[in-house]
Amino acid sequence: MTATQLEAALFRLGLLGLIAPRRKGEAVCIVAGHIAWAALRQLTDLQDRVIDMVRERAQAHLHPVxxxxxxxxxxxxxxxxxPADVLELIVVAPPTAPAHWQGHVAALVAQLSRDLGNVVIHRSASDSREADAMSAGTAVRVLLS
Structure with a gap:
């Protein structure tokens, strides 16, 4: 970030009330109690929020889970x-899944793509052993009730 970019960012933060008014050259002091800081802090760790969102949407749209x-x-x-970065869902259908179940998975994928602002794709596996192989040890398992 250049000095000019930094000054522009600080100016905008000042307009939002996130930093205390200051003169040029004075130290920057944040307004720690400002309501927006809590929301901004939530953006620093989205992994749990993404997992929770997928869990909630899957439980709501995929029956049986x-x-x-x-x-x-x-x-x-x-x-x-x-936005072109991908979220991949690795899914094993339950044995009692109705014929239209994969259509619900496709609808879930489309909704998640819209809600996350990223490309979401899914890969189906026949069982958890195949799904584990697809994940190559890098996937995060989402536990559903």
């Missing part, structure tokens, strides 16, 4: 930096 659901990719790793 999958036997196995895991997340993989830059979005859940916290390294996503572009």
């Amino acid at each position: 999958p036997d196995y659901l895991a997340l993989k990719g830059a979005v859940v790793d916290g390294t996503a930096s572009h």
Whole structure:
């Protein structure tokens, strides 16, 4: 970040009331009690929020729930930096899944893509052993009730 960019960012933070008024050259002091800081802090660790969102959406839309659901990719790793970064769902359908169940998975994928602002794809596995192999040890397992 250049000095000019820093000054522009500080100016904007000042307009929002997130930093205390200051003269040029004075130290920057944040307004620690400002309501927006808590919201901004939540943006620093989105992995748990992504997992919770996927869990909630899967429980709401997939009946019966999958036997196995895991997340993989830059979005859940916290390294996503572009809307084209991918979140991959690895899914094992339950044995009692109705014929239209995969359509619900596709609808879940579309909704998650919209809500997360990233590309979401899914890969189906026949059992948890195959799903574990697909994850290559890098996926985060989502436990459903």
